Every structure is written in C-alpha cells, then in structure tokens.
Amino acid sequence: MTTAPQPPLKATVIPVTPLQQNCSIIWCTATMRAAVVDPGGGIETILKARDQLGLTIEKILVTHAHVDHAAAVADLAEQLSVPIEGPEKEDQFWIDRLAEDGMRYGISPSRPFVPTRWLQDGDTVALGNLTLDVYHCPGHTPGHIIFFHRESRFAVVGDVLFKSSIGRTDFPRGDHAALIRSVREKLFPLGDDVTFLPGHGEPSTFGRERQTNPFVSDRAVGA
Numbered sequence: 001m002t003t004a005p006q007p008p009l010k011a012t013v014i015p016v017t018p019l020q021q022n023c024s025i026i027w028c029t030a031t032m033r034a035a036v037v038d039p040g041g042g043i044e045t046i047l048k049a050r051d052q053l054g055l056t057i058e059k060i061l062v063t064h065a066h067v068d069h070a071a072a073v074a075d076l077a078e079q080l081s082v083p084i085e086g087p088e089k090e091d092q093f094w095i096d097r098l099a100e101d102g103m104r105y106g107i108s109p110s111r112p113f114v115p116t117r118w119l120q121d122g123d124t125v126a127l128g129n130l131t132l133d134v135y136h137c138p139g140h141t142p143g144h145i146i147f148f149h150r151e152s153r154f155a156v157v158g159d160v161l162f163k164s165s166i167g168r169t170d171f172p173r174g175d176h177a178a179l180i181r182s183v184r185e186k187l188f189p190l191g192d193d194v195t196f197l198p199g200h201g202e203p204s205t206f207g208r209e210r211q212t213n214p215f216v217s218d219r220a221v222g223a
Helices: 043-053 073-080 089-096 098-105 176-190 206-212
Strands: 009-016 021-028 033-037 056-061 124-127 130-136 145-149 154-158 195-198
Touching (some): 009 043, 021 195, 089 098, 130 176, 145 176, 154 176
Parallel strands (some): 033 056, 154 195
Antiparallel strands (some): 124 130, 130 145, 145 154
8 A cells, every 4th residue: 555755845824813814834744843934913823723733833934024924923933932034124114114003903913023034035944854945026015035845836925926816016115017027037937836825815826827817927918
C-alpha cells in the first residue's frame, strides 16, 4: 500500500477583524515550525489554532502595514517573543499610523511596531526546512511584499491580487499602474499553476486570473 507524500508546506486561514482579513498560519510539515502571516487581530483564535495543530510559531510575517493586516503584530510578537519579518520599509508611514487607524476602524489592539527585519525584493525567509522567496509588489501600498514557496507552488499575496479583483489604490501612496505591473511582472511569471492566498476572499490561481480577471487578465491589458 502506498500513500501520498506529505506536502512540505501547509496553511490554514483565520479570518480576523471586522474586515474579515485572511490572517494565515503557514508551516513546514517536516518540523511543524510555523509563521503567522498578517495578524490583524484575533490573537486568541490564532493561538488556539496553533495548539490544535501542534505547531511552534517561530516568526510573524507581514505583507503590508494596513491596520487589518498588522494591528496585532506588536502584541503577538511580544506575547510569543518571536521576530517580525516584513514589510518593505516604504510601509513605515502605515506602521506609524496603526493606532490612529485602529481607532478609526474599531480594531484593537493596534500599536506600531519595529520589524526585526525589513524585507525587500529578492530576499528569502526561512521557515523550518523551507525557504520562501520575497517579491516587492507595490501599488496597494508602496512597501507591499508577497511570499512564494516555489516547491509547493503556493503564494501569500496580501492585497495585491484577489479572485476576480485587485487591491484598492485609492489609499495614500497607492498607485494603480504600479499595482498592475506588480501583478503582471512579478506574480504571473511565477506560473499559471501557482495557487495564491489573498488577503480577503477565496484562493485562486495565477492562471485563472490571467485568463479571467477583469483588471489584469491578458485580455484586460491587451496582451
């Protein structure tokens, strides 16, 4: 009797905040070492999921510093005594206004934080036995990054790309043209077979969005 091999990376989604942001826990199945990606809130729920799955959280990863993705970063990092990696340094001004934005959107706790490590295009992040590639994808925010595990054909893309949509660019320092370039020049070249987890809504694949997304498909951009 043969069994399918264990995938090297697994992920679970934990919707948090009134905006139902897709906080996630991703982990190395060989070591059960995990990272929390974009903890915008829900610390108790995150820790409950950790315990149920038998994981050891070794770091926090941040795609960008909008309040629904980053409000609980400082508190969770302090509680677990783990490092914070990301976003790219151009999102510093969003980090600086987390407390203000938390009050505006009713998201607490919401405190600024200092990343242990700013990330930039071409960096890598270690997670257990795994290596995640970092891509700088500005547009939704200037310092937005995404995480890609090549072997699993899986990416966590924050608010750059959604199933049938794209991230908003009407916030301060948003840039619609830059966002389109990020999707077309950074994400889509990773491969049509890549499954991605967006910051809101359901997962999709780059191939599906290349074919059908009304904002960034080949047809939409005249490719």
